Amino acid sequence: MTFTADGRLVRGDRTRAAVLDTAVALATEAGLGGLTLAQLADRLGVSKSGLFAHWRSKEDLQLATIERARMSFKERVVAVALSRPAGVGRLWALHEARLDYLADDELPGGCFFVNAQFEYDARTGPVRDRLAEVLEEWLALIGRLADEGVAVGDLRPDLDTRQLAFEINAVGVATVYQSRLLPGSSAMTLARTAVLTRLRAVCTDPALLPAD
Amino acid sequence: MTFTADGRLVRGDRTRAAVLDTAVALATEAGLGGLTLAQLADRLGVSKSGLFAHWRSKEDLQLATIERARMSFKERVVAVALSRPAGVGRLWALHEARLDYLADDELPGGCFFVNAQFEYDARTGPVRDRLAEVLEEWLALIGRLADEGVAVGDLRPDLDTRQLAFEINAVGVATVYQSRLLPGSSAMTLARTAVLTRLRAVCTDPALLPAD
DNA sequence: AAAATTAACGACCGGTCGGCCGGATTGTTG
C-alpha cells in the first residue's frame, strides 16, 4: 500500500481493496475457482481487462483473495476469542464466533475457507498449498487455545488437544454444508450442543461453560 | 435393463454401466459438475456425442451417476453394517465401513457424496435436490441404528439420536478433506477415536466397543 | 439373409472462459 501526498490511499489501493472484498463474497457462493473474472468485473462496474492491471493472472487474484479473507476471519473470529481470558471460555468463544461467522448474511455461501478447501483438496498448485497452510494454522490455533486451557487448569491434563481440535473443526465443517443443504435441520443448534457436550466432558469445572 | 434373446445384457446396458462407473470415479476427483463430457468420453475411448445417445443432457447423466454411487455405497458400507447384530456394534461398524470407503484407492477424491454435496450446497436444481435427499437418508440411517441401540439396551435411553447422527456424520465429512489437504495429519485415526470416544460416553457397557 | 433397431461417430455450433493488446483516461507530482 502506498499513500498520496495528503495522506489518502492512492486510487489503485482503493480499487484493489474493493475488488478483493467482492471477490471474497462472490467466491463464498460460486467457489474460489468457480469465480469468473467477467462476473467479478460486472459486479464491480469495472471492465474485465481492468483487473489485469492489478493482478497478472486469475491465480494471483485468488491468492490475494485468500489473504483478504484470512484477515477478515482473523478480525471477526480469532480476535473475538482472544479478547476473552485464556481457558475453556476462550475456546468456547472461538467456536461460537465461528458459528456466527458462518451464519453471516454477507457471506451467503457459508465459510469462505471451508468451501475453498473442499474445492481444492484434490487439485495441485499454489492456491491449494496456501489453503492447506491456512487449515493447518486454524487447527493449530484451536490446539493452542486448548493447551492454554490445560495450563490454566480449566481442562483435564490428559486431554489430547490435537484430537479436540480435529473434532471442533469437524463440527464447523459439517455445519457449513448441512445448514445449506438441509435448511430445516437446525445445524447451528446441533453444532453448539456438540462442542458444548465435548468441552464439558474434558472440563474440570462445569460452571466455566454456559448452562444451556 | 433389457436382455437379449440368449439372456445376455444388451450392449447399451453394458456401455451405460461402464460409463457410470467411470463417471463416479471421475466425479470423485473433479467434482460432479466439474466432470466434463469430453474428459469422460476420452477416458472410456468413446466419442463425446456417443454419450448423448444414452442420456439427454449432462444433468441426466449426473442424476444417473448419483444413483450408481448410491448403490455402490449401499453395498460397500450399509450392507456391511447391517450384517452385524443390532446395537452399538452395528453403529460402530457403519462408521468403520464408511472410513474404509473413504480410504479406497478406487475413489481417489474421497467420498463421492461429501464432495458432490459440498459442490452443490449453494446451487439449485434437480441434482442439488437429489443430493439433499441422499444426505437426509444417510442421517436418518445413522439415527435409526442409534435408536436400535437404545431399544436393545446398548445405549442410554436419554440419548438424542439426531444429535449423535449429526456428530458422526461431521467426523466423516471432516475426514474427507482433511486427509487430502493435510496428508500427514492422520485424519483417519482421529476420526476413529472421535466416534469411539463419543459412543463410549453414551454406552451402557464399555465392553460392547473395541478397546483401542 | 434381410430388415429394423440401437449405438456410435465426426463435424460443427453458440457460448463462455482466461488472457492479451493498443490506446484513452485519470490522478499524482515536479
Next chain:
DNA sequence: CAACAATCCGGCCGACCGGTCGTTAATTTT
C-alpha cells in the same frame, strides 16, 4: 501547468464447454 505513470477500457484471441446434426457401423430381431 506539463509531464508522467498508474489505471482502465473495448475489442479480440484461442481453448474449451455442453449440445446438435446427419451419417455410418454394429447388433438384434424377423
